Amino acid sequence: MVTGGLDVLLSNLSTRVRYADQTLYLSDRYPYRVELQDRPLVMVPLVSGAAASVFNLDEPDRAWLGYPVPGLERLGTGPVVTAEDSLSLLLGPIRAAILRALDRPNSMGGVADQLDAGPSTATYHCTQLASAGLVVRQRAGREVRIQRTPRGDALIDLLS
Template identity: 80%
Template structure:
């Protein structure tokens, strides 16, 4: 499919590389794309790669799907990947309304489907698609019905996420205006790494591509904690979908407002850690300062280290943490 939806790695991860180049030349925007989130959820619900989606969401989607439509689409998924051609994945990065994107799918012809499958698999259609292409119009009708039913079940969840998505747009804006894109990229998700002007995206079929003069579009996904969808090959842009921060708190009320730019950019716990490191401290000392467990302090320090904001050094039986010059500059700039 056009968007790469793969299973989280279970052993040593492989990574597709997106070479960004100097960050002061990178153009970044954010796109609210409900269909990208919906497709991530449908993939998981029908047996595709796990996306870390809440069980009650999965049950809600499955209850709303027509049985015959689900049976027609399930063979296209397994736990390692999703076999859908680009014409069937209207991810809505262009901002088109969901109703319009669903209408595009409903208007596809058998020839459109045939061409899409050929582009996806030029040599020979995978076995599930051989069966679908025997009755292409029937299969298309079932697929369109499945997406429409899934959206009816998912639309209330998407609406509930408005405050989270608005908060993420503010966070991305803060990163842009404070030259904090490196910090933003380093903390997008546990399936994304940033080092040396390059994004490393967890992928079972890795490759390497340069951003060049294209913008990068960030797509906060309201689906699961392990959701990862991206397309780096479009000529006009590259885009990357990742879990919107705070997804686990959805439904517990709007996110707490803050005027603190550092907290907005890296979150309250990591902001507290950076501010506490006016002088080096031990991991245990930081845990006490945060009133949190050692594993929590270790996790967040690891993320800060990946962003180049702190250094960790073992001294005897103790791990000492200190801010880097980049960490000092960020605290000074955003405090």
């Protein structure tokens, strides 16, 4: 429940939400106007990208608005990145960052450090990249080294 600060709360939810003159503006492909009347507005935090938003204004007993959780990047899931380039759109921002970071071979721990992510996150995404033939992993004693393949290099050249 927010009293006296609704404008501050709603204006700082997301880049896709704007509140002015007692009107909530939501980015939508097909804009339309909805009166809340006596319906409550249910706020739903989303653990997804920083630009995410979801809303439903058509239910008769309530309206709800999903917004990105502030500070999501501090949860250890790596940096929250919006996909603004072709490689990120194709692979996802974390895998694109890994592929770009492998301009020279690195350890799995080094990749995790570069991404500011946990080792299991780096391992999972590197496994997916290896399955696609974009990187190879080799064990060297207790360390796993990873490097781009010629196919990974070609994809970087094509989409970056």
